[in-house]
Amino acid sequence: MRNPYIDDETEGCVVQDFNTYVGYVADSYDVSEDGLTYTFHMRDGYTDVEGNAITADDVVYSFERKWASESYSTASWGDFKGPDAVTKVDDMTVQIEIPSAGFGLTFLGLLANLQGHIYSKTILDANATKDDPYAMTWSAQNGGWGLGPYYMESQTADQEMVLVANPNYAYGEPEVKKVTLRVVTDAGTRASLMKSGDVILSEDILPNDQATLAEDSSLTVPVVGDPIEYVDLTLVTNKAPFNDLKVRQAFMNAIPYEQIIEEVYAGRAVLKKGNINPSTKGYTTDGIPDMVYDVDKAKSLLAEAGMDSLDFTLTVSTATQDLVNLCILIQSYAADAGFNVEVEQLSAAEFGTARSGATKQAILYRNRAQVQTPEYSCITFFKPGDDPSSPSRWSDELNDQFWDEVDAARALPDQLSDEAGEHWNAAQTIMVTAAAEIFICAIQPTQVFSNSITGWAYRSENQNDFGNFSIS
Incomplete structure (x- = not known):
């Protein structure tokens, strides 16, 4: 599947319609009444680059290969059973079972993006060996199998x-x-x-x-109109000082959002409210707190936390010069609110290790959801419960509130409905208020x-x- 293209703001350019899915390797698809079975009808006469027919066998094989690969992450598929859920009906028909009707939207989103690519079984089989049955080594250096x-x-x-x-x-x-x-x-x-x-x-x-x-x-x-790559500032809550909600909220108000957009991004960015795409059908950002630079409010919240000032380290990768410049701007403006920020610049590799290990106090990076569904945006970047490996490990109380809203939306068969949109909005409001993950702005291409x-x-x-x- 894929998201179709639609016109947008720049003449001669198009954007993906993230609310719609159309055929690609499949020509069309049907959904059972209970929403649990997707039947895909293969594109007639479709071949790989060598002219080999693409059939249901290639789809079944592709899921088997993904799940057999050590480099492929299955985490974003949730409870989906992978190849065990994929059945060849005949050469031109594939049925796939999903764990819940509400997962259908994200399921299509996964199929339409990097996680869902279909490969040529014939070409890969021809280059497989006994020790490498899926031709992983060969495919790392050769093309033509996609x-x-x-x-x-x-x-x-x-x-x-x-x-x-x-x-x-x-x-x-x-x-x-x-x-x-x-x-x-x-x-x-x-x-x-x-x-x-x-x-x-x-x-x-x-x-x-x-x-x-x-x-x-x-x-x-x-x-x-709606840029999806955003600047993400994570305040790591598994240690002081950002295990304190008041301190996080104080710093959220000490960030010069408008100045960042103008001085760092030359106006080529927009304010961000949460991380769900605002063009999502049934969803609105109404009621989600605005991101505003407010020195007085920041000082007041810091005082409520029992502090006059706070020293901490903000870590950034040297690979992203715009973010280095952004850190320096934050350092300057946040000082007026009592935050003494030391900017730590790491290599891309060092930064990646620090981010995944949640070892720093605060980290700044660019982020985006490669599947633009509200469920994916909510569950991919935040781990439920008390998982210490999550950079945004909130308190149990906040976790419960956030996940209650997310689960309520996921339980609905139509995640683009107005009812689901209310739950997504509530979850995003809780997330923004928690201020563990601060979405500073969304940047243009x-x-x-x-x-x-x-x-x-x-x-x-x-x-x-x-x-x-x-x-x-």
Whole structure:
């Protein structure tokens, strides 16, 4: 499955409709009356890049391979039983059982994103060995076994990858026949290459450079209505000082949100209220606390916690220069509220270890839900109960309140209904009020590309769909 594309704010660009799912490897699907059985009808005549027919066998095999891979995380599938829940009815029909009707939306979202890719069993079987029955080793270095618009022709580690159009792609052979991806590590150099016209598209351009490049009439700097990548500040609650709710709420009011948007992101960001996509059907952000810089309120809350001032360390990765700049801005503004912030910069690897281990006091990073459903947004980033490995380990009382609302929404068969939306809203209100996870702002796409391109798509996993491009 996949999310279809719809028009959005920037002419010639599209975004995914996260409330709708349409066929991809499957042509269509049916749902049983109890909402527990999904029947997928395979696309007639669909083949892999070598011309081998794609059938129900490839779907069953793909789930078996995922669950057999040590590098594949099954956690986001919840209680779904994986390959045990997938049944071949005939060559062109697959039935999949899900644990609850309410899981259906997130189930489709998982199928439509990175977790749900279908592979060519024929090609992988041909390169399997007795010790490697799913060709994991071979597939790590070779392309052509997936069913996307392109396959990898060649790669040079840390330098370049060449993609070639898949003539048998489900939505027709891509117009662009070859794509060369080159590694340019410096953001300023990437911006310069766009300005000179030496490349046709570049990504992870700094906002100030985007603002400058937007003045060039030959370039497009896209803007979307609801950006989904956000700046996430986690106050680690398994230790002092942020095991105190008043201290967390005080710091939430000591962050200069509007100044961050203007000074760090050159206006290319919007305020964020929770982490559920505001365009979700049936959902509203009404009543969720606004993110406001309020020194007096911050001081008052800190005083209620029995403190006049507080020293702590805010940790950030050196790989994200915008976030380093953001930390310095927070350091300056928060001082007026009594927070003395020391900024600690770690390498990407060191930061990843610190984040997963919840060993720091506060950490800042970019985040996004690669499945844009409210259930996924609520359950993926927060672990229920008293799990010490969760950076956002709230008190038991807050956990109970939050999970009661989440579970009430998940119990409903239609998670896009107004009734479900009320529970999602309540859960997000509890989460924002708890101030363990502070969503500072949502940033606009970091890509810049030539006006010769139309069909650029804003996607949940932040990848460029070259198969949707037209180039004049």
